[in-house]
Amino acid sequence: MNRVAVKTWVAVALAIKAGLVPVVSSNVHSIGYDRESKTLYVRFKDHFIKSRSEWTRGGLYRYLDVPEQIFQDLKNAESIGSYLHWHIKENFDYEEIV
Numbered sequence: 165m166n167r168v169a170v171k172t173w174v175a176v177a178l179a180i181k182a183g184l185v186p187v188v189s190s191n192v193h194s195i196g197y198d199r200e201s202k203t204l205y206v207r208f209k210d211h212f213i214k215s216r217s218e219w220t221r222g223g224l225y226r227y228l229d230v231p232e233q234i235f236q237d238l239k240n241a242e243s244i245g246s247y248l249h250w251h252i253k254e255n256f257d258y259e260e261i262v
Contacts, residue, residue, distance in 0.1 A: 190245065
């Protein structure tokens with residue numbers, strides 16, 4: 165197994181440890197948070213792109229150095245997708261895991 169594959173599997177294991185829980189959202193499948201590392205995990209839903217007649221994988225992302233209160237606010241937001249867009253995506257570094 166190469167270094168990239170190992171890094172990916174480790175990141176996925178950390179996301180699972182963070183306790184991803186399903187949420188009610190048209191775009192987000194589940195979210196989780198690791199208090200120790202202040203890492204927010206977001207798994208997006210797969211989507212069908214009608215114009216291309218194909219499915220796209222939603223992806224699993226981690227957002228770094230996110231305060232726990234931001235995670236709590238996201239979890240309790242009326243719209244998870246809107247909160248994620250306006251308060252997290254532009255304010256925290258992130259990377260796609262898978």
